[in-house]
Amino acid sequence: MSKVGIVIVSHSAKVAEGAADMVRQMVGTEIPLAWCGGNPEGGLGTNVEAIMKAIDKAWSDKGVAILVDLGGAETNSEMAVEMLPAERRRKVVVCNSPIVEGSVMAATEASGGASLADVRRTAEELSPV
């Protein structure tokens, strides 16, 4: 059964990687997962190209949920989604939730085979649907 993919986008590569580590430990390796953090030069910031690559890496026909930290991560993620091919664009959502808690909750929901809409709702409400 295909499962919704999770992408974690932080201003800090360390935060993104750490959140991904927590997802792997708590949820396991059965869901597609990718993370990115930092600007194109490796400093703090976010990077549309890296986000697009992460979406590609975590791609699932069931869709991809993106978890972000602060404003620029959200704006750059939305930009990245818009630059995807049209058939992929409608299968990617940016969740409005705290990055660490949201990532773990979204991944837990996704691991049970939930739909993209349910994964997003669980991340945003921080409790299972």
Place this chain on the structure above:
Amino acid sequence: MTIDSTVIRKLVKATAERIVAHADELTALDQAIGDGDHGINMKRGFEAILADVDKISALPLPQALQAAGTILVMRVGGASGPLFGTLFMALGKALPDVPSRADAAQAFAAAIAAVQVRGKSEPGQKTMLDVLVPVQCALAGDRPLRDAAAEAAAATVPMKASRGRASFLGDRSIGHMDPGARSSQILIGAVLDVLEEKI
């Protein structure tokens, strides 16, 4: 007005040089109310545009603007990348090859609308829109653009931020010029200098 390859080359150089020259000032403004990377981010983006000047200036104006916007989206590394990138790309989409002032005003309005959607923001929230919108009004109303941009940037000082990183500061954002408003003013000034043939 015909904006040919020579003028596009001048526009790329002037905007990049101006952003690089003001990068420290923009970063200082951003350190006061943001995360302190606006100058360095904008510098990275405009230097990337400058590096592609041969390719960009070979394109017709609408495509040149879209190419420059895409570079900003990809290279800036902060929210200002998608915001300024969207401004340029939407301008490129809306401008005819040989725009009149009325065409420019109309295209600028379309580009501002795209930035508002991208940033989920509106004028009065202490953002780049607070320069772009008054300048668009001046453009449509045949008034001097440079003065409109300067007045509008200065008018962001007493504003309280309600969008962007500065909004985290609440009342403490009052008393500082918005970095995105200032960079918008700088870019508009550079464009006007080229179009008025001052450089």
